[in-house]
Amino acid sequence: MDLIVRRAAVAGIEEPVDIGIRDGRIVRIAPSIAETAATEVHAAGRLVTPSLVEPHIHLDAVLTVGQPRYNQTGSLFEGIEIWGERVRTLTHDDVRRRATQAIRWMLAHGVTHIRTHVDVCDPTLTAARALLEVRQAWRGVVDIQMVAFPQQGIYSFPDGESLMVRALDLGVDVVGGIPHYEWTREYGERDVKTALRLASEYGRLADLHCDETDDDQSRFLELVAAETIRLGLQGRVTASHTTAMHSYNNAYAYRLIRWIRNAGVHVVTNPLDNAVLQGRFDAYPIRRGFTRVKELLASGINVCIGHDSIMDPWYPLGVGDPIQACFVMVHYGHMSGYEEFQTLLDMVTTRAAASLGLTDYGLAEGRAAHLVVFDATTPMDVIRTIAPRLAVISHGRLVARTTPARSEVLLGAAPEVVTFQP
Numbered sequence: 339m340d341l342i343v344r345r346a347a348v349a350g351i352e353e354p355v356d357i358g359i360r361d362g363r364i365v366r367i368a369p370s371i372a373e374t375a376a377t378e379v380h381a382a383g384r385l386v387t388p389s390l391v392e393p394h395i396h397l398d399a400v401l402t403v404g405q406p407r408y409n410q411t412g413s414l415f416e417g418i419e420i421w422g423e424r425v426r427t428l429t430h431d432d433v434r435r436r437a438t439q440a441i442r443w444m445l446a447h448g449v450t451h452i453r454t455h456v457d458v459c460d461p462t463l464t465a466a467r468a469l470l471e472v473r474q475a476w477r478g479v480v481d482i483q484m485v486a487f488p489q490q491g492i493y494s495f496p497d498g499e500s501l502m503v504r505a506l507d508l509g510v511d512v513v514g515g516i517p518h519y520e521w522t523r524e525y526g527e528r529d530v531k532t533a534l535r536l537a538s539e540y541g542r543l544a545d546l547h548c549d550e551t552d553d554d555q556s557r558f559l560e561l562v563a564a565e566t567i568r569l570g571l572q573g574r575v576t577a578s579h580t581t582a583m584h585s586y587n588n589a590y591a592y593r594l595i596r597w598i599r600n601a602g603v604h605v606v607t608n609p610l611d612n613a614v615l616q617g618r619f620d621a622y623p624i625r626r627g628f629t630r631v632k633e634l635l636a637s638g639i640n641v642c643i644g645h646d647s648i649m650d651p652w653y654p655l656g657v658g659d660p661i662q663a664c665f666v667m668v669h670y671g672h673m674s675g676y677e678e679f680q681t682l683l684d685m686v687t688t689r690a691a692a693s694l695g696l697t698d699y700g701l702a703e704g705r706a707a708h709l710v711v712f713d714a715t716t717p718m719d720v721i722r723t724i725a726p727r728l729a730v731i732s733h734g735r736l737v738a739r740t741t742p743a744r745s746e747v748l749l750g751a752a753p754e755v756v757t758f759q760p
């Protein structure tokens with residue numbers, strides 16, 4: 339064995355197990371493995387899950403907060419204005435440096451697979467070229483999928499469609515879209531049709547920003563579902579954000595959810611960004627503006643959680659930790675039921691992996707060894723304490739670790755350690 343994780347608490351297995359890894363794969367999961375390994379990780383009864391999968395981030399925009407100025411209102415529209423100013427100074431090295439930094443943060447939090455959108459509304463495709471280099475540099479440690487994302491619209495930006503095609507020809511993996519942001523509803527419909535036609539022609543996956551608005555008349559998701567079925571793309575299409583669903587009438591939402599299920603469309607919700615961006619035009623009561631996560635899950639649709647932004651003009655916070663997004667989801671999505679904590683972890687691991695189309699992934703013998711050891715014993719405690727990632731394993735190799743902080747109260751004769759456990 340190259341690596342053994344000792345006494346791991348694993349979902350669905352009663353007692354702690356040893357996990358043996360050889361040549362990048364999980365080769366044995368057993369109550370006790372007699373062999374030894376060059377590297378041994380002692381989980382000591384703590385929770386071990388498949389590594390985290392980030393299904394939705396914008397690596398070209400990360401770590402730009404305050405450049406050239408801070409968003410004072412916190413609104414989407416001021417964010418877009420500021421990004422418009424920042425984008426003029428975008429360079430290859432600038433994108434590469436910031437993306438690399440953010441990936442390090444994410445890896446330290448257990449993320450080994452990332453799907454990033456990259457703005458292709460740029461005749462020079464500067465960000466796409468830089469991220470292609472980043473993707474190559476990280477291959478085998480953090481595996482990256484890129485989405486050709488038409489930030490300003492396929493039909494509301496000059497030559498938008500040919501820029502999408504050029505990005506795909508350059509090697510960008512996934513086809514994106516942004517129908518609700520196009521100038522007109524007709525443009526929006528063409529946006530969806532073009533994105534899914536390109537996915538079909540190029541044999542690629544698709545992931546569209548779709549209905550990211552509080553406007554209950556924004557109804558492009560039904561077209562995404564219909565075109566997915568018509569083109570036979572079931573299971574290969576993801577709709578991101580879909581926040582307008584929050585505001586649809588219940589009869590329409592019921593019909594739509596059946597369509598999404600029939601089309602096998604994956605849904606990504608982004609609790610961090612959408613908690614601050616939605617509901618900005620409301621007087622009280624102010625809508626939360628989330629997609630209908632619980633209803634979607636209940637009807638058998640694959641829903642996962644994305645981080646979306648790390649320190650950019652739209653969302654100034656973030657340390658690249660998907661568990662923070664889970665923490666917000668508990669509150670905004672009313673997901674505090676005990677079993678729902680496991681569901682939340684699934685939404686940043688196995689469910690996110692399904693959206694990315696990963697097959698060689700998961701905590702099972704024979705699968706590629708991508709694992710994370712949390713400093714907590716249950717899913718609820720992982721999210722409650724935003725538990726440190728004691729060890730991160732990618733392709734069978736220990737690639738990151740964290741030493742937990744130690745808190746002490748200094749009131750008695752000797753320091754008293756605080757564990758944050760009841």
Ligand code: FE2
Binds near residue numbers: 394396547
């Ligand atoms: Fe996004």
